[in-house]
Amino acid sequence: MTEQVLAGKTAFVSGSGRNIGRAIAVQLAKMGCNVAINGASNRGACEEAARLVEAEGVKSAVVIGDMGKRSDLDRIADEALQHFGRIDILVNNAAIRPHKPFLDLSDDDWNSVVDTGLTSAFLMSRAFLPGMVEGGWGRIISMAGMKAIKGYFEGAPISASKHGIVGLTRALSQEFGPKGITANAVSPGQTRVDGKDGKDPKRIGTIPVGSLGEPEEIAAVVAFLASPAARFVNGQMIGVNGGEAT
Template sequence: MSKPLIGKTAFVSGSGQNIGRGIAVHLAGLGANVVINGSRDEAACTETARLVAEAGAEALVVMGDMGQADDVARAADIAKTRFGTVDILVNNAARRPHKPFLEMTDEDWDGVVDVALTGAFRTARAFLPGMVDKGWGRIINFAGMKAIRGYFEGAPISAAKHGVWGLSKALSTEFAPKGITVNVISPGQIRKDEDNADDPKRVATIPVGFMGQSPDIAACVGYLASPEARFVTGQMIAVNGGEET
């Protein structure tokens, strides 16, 4: 495998397992050093770090809740102290609680929006100055097929992810002249790493006939993070096996 990201550093939030872990390991395989982040399971993040190191890259675990301003600031400071700048920001952290809208509290709403939307704003604000100074950067945010359609009993998820899409479009316009691209990936039905087989009921709705896996998302992130994607910005890319979005 070629290593087009040697000399780059990536920050991947929510990278203790599943999609986030797959992204971290894939970027490491492309040559990037990786800052691994999780909010609770430090053992899982440490395992991701082991896999990143096994792929030949330097790993740094920084625990913190991306919904908390102080945690974001601390994580960014630690990452920049270790690596100087973060060149690739992947905002994967999210919360997906389900509750009927009329039973929803302010805390339910804020818990989702603070991580998915406000967290993406805060991490971008923390790392963009370094990208601007270097004249190169990649920001990759996440939406989700169900969120874009309208999440049943998940109003804050849909609202936050539509907000992420708007934020991404705005940043892509503002920072394109600085050599920085900003894009969104909208995953479809992705099988968890611990599952041994696809769910037949879910497969029935997917034109390609199988559920996606973490490497499918990681490959898309790898492309968007690469120099080859220099002309791709302000886009939402659906990785969903052909389902309508």
């Protein structure tokens, strides 16, 4: 049984209706943490994630809203705060990853990616940090990815957004570390999602461990960073990629 080291804490995990986000929400729940589940539109998936969270004996809330729309973000934060009173752990997981030739990118193409993956992390941090400061404890964990390590062909806004996440993380770590709040980024490598086969040789050829990652393996690292044991880990980007070359 997982030790309840986060009993009494509350987390908000964006994009947590499925895949890595859902695995993170469930792992935090196993540690005794209440969790606000978020998804853009798939309420059914979010409600299933909430059921899995509550099966661990903690509370959940489903907050539907698009992390890429400024018009949704204030409401999302307000609903989470109204439900739980304070968010102690923020996991910025929401992202979109369209690929398109750079010269074909429209302003909307750029903005939708950056708003979802980076601007939302800024705005959610700003919304929840006052409560963390008041409580003298907090964790901000943002998902970066391989695109935060190297550029990708036809993925300029994704790479820019993920590099921005690392910069934001390091800035927050310096400003809020003295207040008992750490900020770190996790950079997943190729990870199995939506039940896809993790043994596809076309996908694993560059991964030394010989398989895709599992969502639960990413969640385990996020859970450690959220725990009291990670007090001295601050301003870092941790790669979880099976040794894939960067």
